[in-house]
Structure formats: C-alpha cells, structure tokens
Amino acid sequence: MTAGQRRRCFGLLRSAGDVWACVLEVNGWRRRRRDVPLTGYQALCRELAGSGPGTFGELDSVGARSVLRRFS
Template sequence: MALWVTSGQRRRWRHRRRDAPLVGYQELCRELSVSGPGTFGELDSTGARSVLRRFSDAWFAAAKRRKAGDVLARFPRWRRGVPVRWYHGTFTLDGARVRIPTARGTPPLWVRLGRTLPYPVEQVRSVTLLCEGGRLFLE
C-alpha cells in the first residue's frame, strides 16, 4: 500500500471523479499544504506559491480570452521549467552569489552570478530563477 500520494495522482483522482479543476490561487495553495513536502521537489513554500500564482494567473487570462471569443486561447498545462520568483527578505545576496531557500531538510541553493550587479545590492527587490536551454538564469 502506497503511503505517499503525488500531486499528479491527486489531479487524476479529481479528474476521474469529475471534480472542478483547481485553478484559483487559494485553492491551489490549500492543495499544496495538504500534499505535504516533496510536492514541488526541493522548492520551499515561497517558491512553490510563486509557481502556483503564475499558473493561476495564466489560467484566468486564458479563460478571459476564451470568453471574449478567442478560440486559439489555451489553458496552461503543468510543466517543468516555470520561472520562480522570490521577493526581498526570502533570498540572500552574498557578493557574487545568491542564496535561494529550499525545502526543509535540503541544502540551500547557491547560484553564482556571471557578472557583478550593475546597481547596489539594497535595490534588489526580487529575483526570478529561469531555466532555458538546460542552464539556470537569475533575473
């Protein structure tokens, strides 16, 4: 008997029961808290909520476009490589490195910057981690 249920399994169960899809940010956050650790790999709750916010915003934007008559508008799909944002106070800048928090029990992620910041460290309000072409980028 499996004691661990993945978020993919939960989605499939909801689909089979013909439940309404979870698309609102608060609903998705409730599902995240029920799913427990490991749902988003080594992402901390702040990073996971960032992914949920982007998914929810994209879903409602597609729904609005479809309601306006755009038949080419597509709803977002769960995929890898979604940009993740952390705001001031949740990350640490240390010289040419950025410390990004991870899930409890996992080591923090240190990202080395390819160049120095063109402005003072105090002006950095958020960082966004992107994965393009198999490489990590900070914005």
C-alpha cells in the same frame, strides 16, 4: 556561474516542473471523478499545504506558491 550554482538552479527548475506536473495530475484525477478542477490560487495553495514540506525537492513553500500563482 559556478558548478554549484548551476546545480542549484537546475534543481529549482526541476522542482518547479514537479509542482506544475502535480497540479496537472491532481486536476486530471478530479476530472475523472467529475469534480471541479482546482484553478484558483487559494484552492491550489490549500492543496499544496496538504502535501507537506519537502514534497517538491529544493523548492520551499514560497517558491511553490510562486509557481502556483503563475498557473492560476
């Protein structure tokens, strides 16, 4: 693996962690407001779509949806 590939790999892992942390934080806010947490894949994807492109660094929407699929 080249240095550039290694940097990209760690960047993608970091961005996937950002998606995961975002879902946990949003659900924490929802619980405090006594709302139902977002748990289904489609509900999580709707929330992701509202955040706009480039929100999670190097991770594109397909990659972010992959993280959400594993969460749900």
